[in-house]
Amino acid sequence: xxxxxxMDVPIIRLGDVLVTGLINELDDKAATAFAEELxxxxxxxxxxxxxxxxxxxxxxxxxxxxxxxxxxxxxxxLGARVIVAxxxxxxxxxxxxxxxxxxxxxxxxxxxxxxxxxxxxxxxxPPEGGNRRETLG
Amino acid sequence: xxxxxxxxxxxxxxxxxRTTAAPTVPPATAGSDAPRGGDTPxxxxxxxxxxxxxxxxxxxAATVEVGFGxxxxxxxxxxxxxxxxxxxxxxxxxxxxxxxxxxAGRRGIRLIVHDDGPGIPDVEVALTDGFTTGAGLGHGLxxxxxxxxxxxxxxxxxxxxxxxxxxxxxx
Numbered sequence: 001x002x003x004x005x006x007m008d009v010p011i012i013r014l015g016d017v018l019v020t021g022l023i024n025e026l027d028d029k030a031a032t033a034f035a036e037e038l039x040x041x042x043x044x045x046x047x048x049x050x051x052x053x054x055x056x057x058x059x060x061x062x063x064x065x066x067x068x069x070x071x072x073x074x075x076x077x078l079g080a081r082v083i084v085a086x087x088x089x090x091x092x093x094x095x096x097x098x099x100x101x102x103x104x105x106x107x108x109x110x111x112x113x114x115x116x117x118x119x120x121x122x123x124x125x126p127p128e129g130g131n132r133r134e135t136l137g
Numbered sequence: 138x139x140x141x142x143x144x145x146x147x148x149x150x151x152x153x154x155r156t157t158a159a160p161t162v163p164p165a166t167a168g169s170d171a172p173r174g175g176d177t178p179x180x181x182x183x184x185x186x187x188x189x190x191x192x193x194x195x196x197x198a199a200t201v202e203v204g205f206g207x208x209x210x211x212x213x214x215x216x217x218x219x220x221x222x223x224x225x226x227x228x229x230x231x232x233x234x235x236x237x238x239x240x241a242g243r244r245g246i247r248l249i250v251h252d253d254g255p256g257i258p259d260v261e262v263a264l265t266d267g268f269t270t271g272a273g274l275g276h277g278l279x280x281x282x283x284x285x286x287x288x289x290x291x292x293x294x295x296x297x298x299x300x301x302x303x304x305x306x307x308x
Contacts, residue, residue, distance in 0.1 A: 025190060027186040027187055027189065027190055028186040028189070028222075029186055058197070058211065058214070059193070059211055059214050059215045059218060060215070061215050061218040061219050061222070061277075062219060062277050062280060063218075063222060088211075089208075090207045090208040090210070090211035091211060093208050093211070093212075094208070094211045094212050094215045094284065097212070097280075097283050097284055098215065098219075098280035098283065098284065099279070099280055099283070100280070
């Protein structure tokens with residue numbers, strides 16, 4: 001956590017969507033590095049959508065807000081749609097009071113709804129009579 | 138093991154007993170403000186964005202200790218993050234002192250953020266939303282003021298800036 005190198009934030013590709021998430025311990029340098037890496041990945045993998053889960057972020061201050069706003073703009077310029085998902089209610093209240101609207105940043109209540117907005121659906125039910133594995137979800 | 142600072146965010150016990158390592162306290166300045174409550178104030182350096190994370194942890198722990206709810210915790214930690222960032226970006230580094238004032242049966246958190254930077258030429262302008270000279274969105278100072286109940290800026294050209302920001306519990 002105190003390494004000077006920014007910690008790696010995993011970016012996973014699901015079809016044409018990149019899925020990633022911000023963590024609480026991200027410092028400013030790491031946030032900037034993350035934005036750059038994500039932008040490069042969008043271009044390299046021709047992503048059409050990006051889901052950024054922020055459900056673990058305990059605060060969003062003006063720096064993180066700026067990072068998210070710029071990231072959304074950069075992604076849009078590269079032809080990808082960004083959805084920021086899972087903002088905690090106290091964070092939303094605080095952001096509004098700070099006067100930060102995250103203009104131009106598309107949001108979703110949680111990662112699942114964000115994925116749906118990006119065109120992902122629940123897996124279809126297995127065919128009747130077919131052998132299915134009973135797993136949750 | 139020394140009750141060491143850094144490494145994974147410090148766990149500062151902010152009740153009456155002696156607190157763990159206020160990490161390398163540059164004394165003077167902030168220390169001259171006398172503690173108000175029975176709780177010992179703790180001073181943290183802010184010189185870079187790793188310190189900023191340490192400060193956030195400490196302020197979060199302090200708000201929990203004082204009994205703030207989740208929304209108030211978030212307000213105070215966010216304000217601390219804005220002010221501490223200002224101190225190292227514009228002020229070239231400084232300190233954040235956490236105090237535990239009491240007033241009329243209420244408890245509170247007071248953040249005293251000091252830097253020895255160039256000072257803020259026009260505080261009123263700096264408090265305006267959209268004003269920025271740096272990497273933020275220009276909501277830092279004015280936004281932090283809205284998140285706190287009391288907010289006082291003392292600044293002088295060449296002599297740095299001290300901001301005192303207090304939030305009280307609701308009862």
